[in-house]
Amino acid sequence: xxxxxxxxxxxxxxxxxxxxxxxxxxxxxxxxxxxxxxLQYCTVAKRFQHYPKPVxxxxxxxxxxxxxxxxxxxxxxxxVVRIPGPGVEGRIPLCVATVELDEGVRIxxxxxxxxxSDLAIGKRVRLAIDQLTPExxxxxxxxx
Amino acid sequence: MKxxxxxxxxxxxxxxxxxxGRSAYDLAGEALDQLLERTGIDRSExxxxxxxxxxxEAQNPFFAVYMTEALGITPTWLNYGGIGGCSxxxxxxxxxxxxxxxxxxxxxxxxSDAPSSDWRSNYxxxxxxxxxxxxxxxxxxxxxxxxxxxxxxxxxxxEALGKIAITQRAHALHNPNGYKKFQKELTxxxxxxSRVISDPLRVLDSVMFCxxxxxxxxxxxxxxxxxxxKKMVYPVAYGEVTNFNGSDPLADITQSxxxxxxxxxxxxxxxxxxxxxxxxPYDDFTIAVMMQFEAFGFCERGEGSAYTxxxxxxxxxxxxxxxxxxxxxxxxxxxxxxGLNLAEAVRQMFGEGGSRxxxxxxxxxxxxxxxxxxGRNWGTSSAMVLEA
Numbered sequence: 460x461x462x463x464x465x466x467x468x469x470x471x472x473x474x475x476x477x478x479x480x481x482x483x484x485x486x487x488x489x490x491x492x493x494x495x496x497x498l499q500y501c502t503v504a505k506r507f508q509h510y511p512k513p514v515x516x517x518x519x520x521x522x523x524x525x526x527x528x529x530x531x532x533x534x535x536x537x538x539v540v541r542i543p544g545p546g547v548e549g550r551i552p553l554c555v556a557t558v559e560l561d562e563g564v565r566i567x568x569x570x571x572x573x574x575x576s577d578l579a580i581g582k583r584v585r586l587a588i589d590q591l592t593p594e595x596x597x598x599x600x601x602x603x
Numbered sequence: 604m605k606x607x608x609x610x611x612x613x614x615x616x617x618x619x620x621x622x623x624g625r626s627a628y629d630l631a632g633e634a635l636d637q638l639l640e641r642t643g644i645d646r647s648e649x650x651x652x653x654x655x656x657x658x659x660e661a662q663n664p665f666f667a668v669y670m671t672e673a674l675g676i677t678p679t680w681l682n683y684g685g686i687g688g689c690s691x692x693x694x695x696x697x698x699x700x701x702x703x704x705x706x707x708x709x710x711x712x713x714x715s716d717a718p719s720s721d722w723r724s725n726y727x728x729x730x731x732x733x734x735x736x737x738x739x740x741x742x743x744x745x746x747x748x749x750x751x752x753x754x755x756x757x758x759x760x761x762e763a764l765g766k767i768a769i770t771q772r773a774h775a776l777h778n779p780n781g782y783k784k785f786q787k788e789l790t791x792x793x794x795x796x797s798r799v800i801s802d803p804l805r806v807l808d809s810v811m812f813c814x815x816x817x818x819x820x821x822x823x824x825x826x827x828x829x830x831x832x833k834k835m836v837y838p839v840a841y842g843e844v845t846n847f848n849g850s851d852p853l854a855d856i857t858q859s860x861x862x863x864x865x866x867x868x869x870x871x872x873x874x875x876x877x878x879x880x881x882x883x884p885y886d887d888f889t890i891a892v893m894m895q896f897e898a899f900g901f902c903e904r905g906e907g908s909a910y911t912x913x914x915x916x917x918x919x920x921x922x923x924x925x926x927x928x929x930x931x932x933x934x935x936x937x938x939x940x941x942g943l944n945l946a947e948a949v950r951q952m953f954g955e956g957g958s959r960x961x962x963x964x965x966x967x968x969x970x971x972x973x974x975x976x977x978g979r980n981w982g983t984s985s986a987m988v989l990e991a
Contacts (some may be wrong), residue, residue, distance in 0.1 A: 476735070516849070547738040555738055557978045582753075
């Protein structure tokens with residue numbers, strides 16, 4: 460874990476997922492296009508869930524809406540991907556974290572502009588915008 | 604109250620190899636041929652079949668039906684097991700229920716896969732939108748995340764995971780079915796120097812996809828005796844849980860389904876951890892083995908490193924561990940993987956362990972793990988206790 464220079468190509472060519480293949484995820488994608496992180500929220504449990512699901516994980520019902528989160532949180536778990544694979548070309552070593560957002564939900568995301576040796580559980584992070592392509596934004600984080 | 608009415612009355616296992624170029628059907632055929640040869644029963648006795656979903660046939664929704672054609676079996680009970688590495692023990696448990704319900708009399712539980720020759724699987728669901736883009740396509744990244752959290756909460760001595768890898772490798776040297784490339788001794792120095800693939804996970808903590816098949820006969824003890832089967836073991840307790848803590852976004856990911864079913868299964872079998880004669884746990888990664896030591900109560904939570912380092916895990920030691928080398932050192936035959944740990948347990952209890960025979964093999968604890976979900980540990984956990 461001693462590497463110092465993560466590679467972040469200026470214009471990475473990465474697969475752009477087809478949107479809404481699991482459930483309608485338009486608010487997530489529309490949100491991130493405006494630099495906002497928008498996640499599913501259960502109006503009964505008053506809690507967020509992520510990834511988005513067809514029902515609330517708390518009630519089993521479709522008691523769901525989409526709400527913006529602040530985009531701040533703490534690293535709950537982290538790893539540095541060091542082996543090549545589809546979609547990670549040119550991005551190795553790649554900093555990955557499970558981020559626990561302040562609203563009480565976790566999201567797996569890349570930590571941008573972070574040396575692998577600086578990546579650690581407990582560190583504070585804030586939302587950063589990654590670009591899958593120059594046109595397609597995707598949520599990521601950076602050390603706060 | 605445990606029941607001793609149904610037995611595993613035979614097992615078969617093909618050699619495990621990389622890129623055989625063979626199909627799951629062909630490997631299953633070899634396993635069936637071996638099963639009939641070893642038990643001497645006639646194929647017409649088989650009226651139940653459980654087939655494990657194969658990565659190499661995952662696009663085929665009728666794999667199990669095609670398998671009946673391939674094997675020439677006409678079952679009145681057909682089960683298609685979609686819980687990955689839990690499908691072998693889960694298939695045995697479901698066959699037992701089917702037999703008790705009169706749906707069949709003798710079932711074969713068949714797991715066969717050839718992902719190193721032909722990977723035709725797409726996990727679908729939410730992965731392409733929410734899991735793949737940050738680079739968490741494969742199990743190593745998820746297990747890197749899991750290990751990081753385990754270390755944060757409890758600490759971890761890398762030599763403990765090294766000992767698991769080294770002990771299992773030593774066992775694999777005695778396993779003629781193991782993948783040949785892995786049949787050389789492993790030292791701690793080699794383990795510690797092995798490549799980190801997803802921090803802190805090393806390549807020698809991990810399995811490698813291979814091809815292979817295994818099969819088991821499940822029937823009543825009475826029918827087994829009628830058929831002249833001489834060797835049999837009794838599955839006396841089974842537990843399974845899927846999506847444990849799945850709806851809690853803040854669940855402690857170092858707690859797995861085994862935390863819930865592990866103690867229950869041992870209680871059902873009337874065993875304390877110290878009574879377990881051998882442990883054949885699902886071993887996709889070494890940390891999963893250590894977490895199971897804790898979940899089943901072999902040691903306290905967080906004491907996995909100390910327990911591993913102080914316990915003789917060799918086949919003739921205090922707690923014989925994956926005595927055939929496990930998946931990590933014998934090779935992971937795709938989703939037929941769970942049957943590898945089960946086959947080794949049955950083999951040992953039949954007294955057929957050869958140069959790695961466990962002394963007094965009176966019982967065995969076998970587990971399965973299936974599916975790696977989003978940011979947690981694993982999707983399905985299964986555990987079975989076998990008694991002589």
